[in-house]
Amino acid sequence: MTCTEFLALLDDLIDNEVGVETRAQLHTHLQGCSHCEVTLSTTRKTIEIYRSHELYDLPAGLRERLHAAIMERCKKGC
Amino acid sequence: MSTIQPVVGELEPHPDVALVAQVRAGDVSAYDTLVRKYERQIFRIAQHITQNREDAEDVMQDAFLKAYEKLEQFQGNSKFYTWLVRIAVNESLMRLRKRRTGKMVSIDEDVETEEGSVPRDLADWAPDPEQNYTQSELHTILEKTIKGLPPGFKVVFELRDVQGLSTEDTAEALGLSIPAVKSRLLRARLQLRERLSRYFRRKKGVEK
Numbered sequence: 001m002t003c004t005e006f007l008a009l010l011d012d013l014i015d016n017e018v019g020v021e022t023r024a025q026l027h028t029h030l031q032g033c034s035h036c037e038v039t040l041s042t043t044r045k046t047i048e049i050y051r052s053h054e055l056y057d058l059p060a061g062l063r064e065r066l067h068a069a070i071m072e073r074c075k076k077g078c
Numbered sequence: 079m080s081t082i083q084p085v086v087g088e089l090e091p092h093p094d095v096a097l098v099a100q101v102r103a104g105d106v107s108a109y110d111t112l113v114r115k116y117e118r119q120i121f122r123i124a125q126h127i128t129q130n131r132e133d134a135e136d137v138m139q140d141a142f143l144k145a146y147e148k149l150e151q152f153q154g155n156s157k158f159y160t161w162l163v164r165i166a167v168n169e170s171l172m173r174l175r176k177r178r179t180g181k182m183v184s185i186d187e188d189v190e191t192e193e194g195s196v197p198r199d200l201a202d203w204a205p206d207p208e209q210n211y212t213q214s215e216l217h218t219i220l221e222k223t224i225k226g227l228p229p230g231f232k233v234v235f236e237l238r239d240v241q242g243l244s245t246e247d248t249a250e251a252l253g254l255s256i257p258a259v260k261s262r263l264l265r266a267r268l269q270l271r272e273r274l275s276r277y278f279r280r281k282k283g284v285e286k
Contacts, residue, residue, distance in 0.1 A: 007197075011264045039197045039271070042278075046271040047239045049208055053220055056125040058118050059135055066113060066139050070146055074106055 001029040006036045014044060094158040101149060113142055116159060119241055120166045126232040127170035129225060130177070137173055141166035156250060160243075163251035167233065174229075197268060199275035207278035223273045230254075231266040238263050 100108035124137035237248045249259045
């Protein structure tokens with residue numbers, strides 16, 4: 001397996017969507033390729049960091065304003 | 079021979095189906111439950127596309143109001159959340175067009191970015207690299223890093239990787255094909271990785 005072939009299957013590997021045989025081929029490639037190993041581990045870390053970090057907090061009072069707007073709309077007929 | 083187990087979940091209707099039915103029957107509080115369930119996710123999508131806090135607030139409000147008004151048109155065969163995301167994405171794009179004075183902005187254009195999808199920075203990262211930064215520094219790095227991505231990449235990454243939607247649901251919510259979602263996701267992941275490497279790569283001889 002070449003690095004380009006590995007890269008084409010990177011997402012499937014991360015998302016656990018590869019079959020047993022392909023997984024074995026990917027792991028064999030990883031054992032001999034530090035570049036792809038770094039790409040895989042740092043891509044996984046990228047996802048993990050974004051997943052665990054709340055990037056945009058909900059502004060204070062927005063929920064209340066939305067609720068008021070829905071109730072106002074409701075007066076016109078729910 | 080193993081016993082055949084019933085597939086849990088597949089036959090049970092999604093909890094949103096009952097909430098939507100309650101709203102249709104006139105129970106506004108059921109809509110509040112849906113709002114509370116999805117408000118953060120919708121706000122984040124709007125913020126990713128508009129890149130503007132005020133616009134994102136307006137989009138969130140307009141999207142939930144519009145969904146409420148159009149609830150009769152909601153087809154039960156799609157998920158309420160994917161339907162809501164579609165409304166929010168359209169509202170966000172409209173805001174963005176207004177701000178950019180009519181310049182066409184689309185989620186489905188296949189943008190060729192300079193970085194492409196070939197990893198170039200192949201240095202390993204420090205262990206737990208985010209711990210070398212304060213929360214505020216990390217926030218700035220993550221925000222700055224994702225901001226530069228095309229809107230379509232950001233939203234696919236947000237839906238698939240941050241919110242955990244399936245490829246199929248993401249495709250449905252964004253009106254994209256499954257191969258298009260996959261291609262954007264790969265490029266989004268690799269480009270974010272490449273950009274974060276500048277901050278997180280292991281530094282020779284430096285503790286940080």
